[in-house]
Amino acid sequence: MKHLFDQAIELIADGGDRFVGATHPAWANMVGPFGGISAATALNAVLQHPQRMGEPVALTVNFCAGLSDAPFTVEARPVRTNRSTQHWVVELTQTDEDGLLQTALTATAMTAVRRESWNANDMPMPQVTPAQQVPAFRREGVTWLQRYEMRPLTGLIPHQWEGQAASDDPVTASLSQLWMRDNPPRPLDYASLTAMADIFFPRIWLRRATMVPVGTVSMTVYFHADATQLAQTGEGYLLGQARAQAFYKGFFDQTAQLWSEAGVLLCTTHQTVYYKS
Amino acid sequence: MKHLFDQAIELIADGGDRFVGATHPAWANMVGPFGGISAATALNAVLQHPQRMGEPVALTVNFCAGLSDAPFTVEARPVRTNRSTQHWVVELTQTDEDGLLQTALTATAMTAVRRESWNANDMPMPQVTPAQQVPAFRREGVTWLQRYEMRPLTGLIPHQWEGQAASDDPVTASLSQLWMRDNPPRPLDYASLTAMADIFFPRIWLRRATMVPVGTVSMTVYFHADATQLAQTGEGYLLGQARAQAFYKGFFDQTAQLWSEAGVLLCTTHQTVYYKS
Numbered sequence: 001m002k003h004l005f006d007q008a009i010e011l012i013a014d015g016g017d018r019f020v021g022a023t024h025p026a027w028a029n030m031v032g033p034f035g036g037i038s039a040a041t042a043l044n045a046v047l048q049h050p051q052r053m054g055e056p057v058a059l060t061v062n063f064c065a066g067l068s069d070a071p072f073t074v075e076a077r078p079v080r081t082n083r084s085t086q087h088w089v090v091e092l093t094q095t096d097e098d099g100l101l102q103t104a105l106t107a108t109a110m111t112a113v114r115r116e117s118w119n120a121n122d123m124p125m126p127q128v129t130p131a132q133q134v135p136a137f138r139r140e141g142v143t144w145l146q147r148y149e150m151r152p153l154t155g156l157i158p159h160q161w162e163g164q165a166a167s168d169d170p171v172t173a174s175l176s177q178l179w180m181r182d183n184p185p186r187p188l189d190y191a192s193l194t195a196m197a198d199i200f201f202p203r204i205w206l207r208r209a210t211m212v213p214v215g216t217v218s219m220t221v222y223f224h225a226d227a228t229q230l231a232q233t234g235e236g237y238l239l240g241q242a243r244a245q246a247f248y249k250g251f252f253d254q255t256a257q258l259w260s261e262a263g264v265l266l267c268t269t270h271q272t273v274y275y276k277s
Numbered sequence: 278m279k280h281l282f283d284q285a286i287e288l289i290a291d292g293g294d295r296f297v298g299a300t301h302p303a304w305a306n307m308v309g310p311f312g313g314i315s316a317a318t319a320l321n322a323v324l325q326h327p328q329r330m331g332e333p334v335a336l337t338v339n340f341c342a343g344l345s346d347a348p349f350t351v352e353a354r355p356v357r358t359n360r361s362t363q364h365w366v367v368e369l370t371q372t373d374e375d376g377l378l379q380t381a382l383t384a385t386a387m388t389a390v391r392r393e394s395w396n397a398n399d400m401p402m403p404q405v406t407p408a409q410q411v412p413a414f415r416r417e418g419v420t421w422l423q424r425y426e427m428r429p430l431t432g433l434i435p436h437q438w439e440g441q442a443a444s445d446d447p448v449t450a451s452l453s454q455l456w457m458r459d460n461p462p463r464p465l466d467y468a469s470l471t472a473m474a475d476i477f478f479p480r481i482w483l484r485r486a487t488m489v490p491v492g493t494v495s496m497t498v499y500f501h502a503d504a505t506q507l508a509q510t511g512e513g514y515l516l517g518q519a520r521a522q523a524f525y526k527g528f529f530d531q532t533a534q535l536w537s538e539a540g541v542l543l544c545t546t547h548q549t550v551y552y553k554s
Contacts, residue, residue, distance in 0.1 A: 057495075058339070058495040062335070062385050064357035064359075065359065085494065102357065104357075106385050108337060112551075114525075114526035117554050120450075120484065120523070122447045122521045124447055173397075207397065217335060217362065218387055222495075222528075222530045224522075224530070245501075245534065246499075247394075247396050247397045247398075248502065251501075268522045270532075272334060275394065
């Protein structure tokens, strides 16, 4: 049987730039599916497109509304193809209760044929306890959490929700670090890396120890690895680190990095999240 | 006479979701105009749209190709309007030499009616010398540089291009801080803040002290201020801080923050940049 991740992001070509998919119950979140799996599905439309050139470099996904548990259409248009780069506009639509076609998600992506260059990592992996020595943590709650093995190092989700501050130091108050991988393990690729970029619980929950309503509205992933490097990472753990920068009138941002166990910075990612607090 | 910034981002309604604009010689870059002014123009289409609800929260702009010095059309579609948030897809097109309509820029934006909430700044402004005590720096080169007053603090553009490393410490090697404002001064708004989010010279130039070919391919801005706060900032200086995280096979990323002189974190911004090195 196919891995639950591959089942969830599966798309059937529907002619031209269109693909058909459906939400998967194994990835259910509070309202609709886990945002990371929807982002991975949007990227998958680009990856499966017969005109796609090169590998993903940048992806931005906007969550316009919670998906309903029903089929959806993803349209991925290659709007500009240059010599070595290609720009994409993606739109996921779903028919609502009244029979109206509604946009539930938009995305833009840039793919490129990468060439050899001078390379550097200006964000070295923090020195932390190796994954194997960190106990796995079972987060209770929504279904999709069971799809990941998480081994948290710092900035764990509060076990008391009494409004206690996580820290007095603003720079570390919203910081979390954890080891993560698919459960069961699955070789890393662009789609699964995209989903894991959205794994962090909302920074406002850590910062306030209060479980307020939240929802990611926009997420960007910059990929710093090619398919060969992702394949080399295989089923190994990734180290993820996330922190907030600003909380202001109902929206906060999150900036995050994901490294391979070998210390390769695979992607950097940012998101802005609605909160009611 | 209108400020050169307002001249450059000016759009004329062309019916429905369409607006017409043109490049402005005062904002010329190496190829086409300064990316920041094109990003501001894309946002301006959303801001001027009669159906726009609320203020900008997130903006992603993808630079698909250099604009030619000619008129262009910007289409800004409100693809989903919720109770307090609205999602936009923007596309800038231009007719090329062969008479073909080509996409030169895509963007997505999210606007929202912000509500009062618990607020926090987890990225306090660094303690630096006040703007008035820092000498202004005249960067030679392309035209658009004259549109800004820049007072650099650290991570200045190299004055020797001999491949010397900026620093041995990866964490500070690609770091720049500077005070900036429009020249001549102009009251801050969402459009001008967007443009200033793209003001930093390419991190690869700092890191390598080699002036290699570069071009921003995607940029995201998260706004953490409302129109009232921007108006309060007025014509004051902004402190900008930028650094790279990864340079890999032809693309590096940049993460940056812009504060008001009073220490308000007005926006956080990220971009991925093509480089040949």
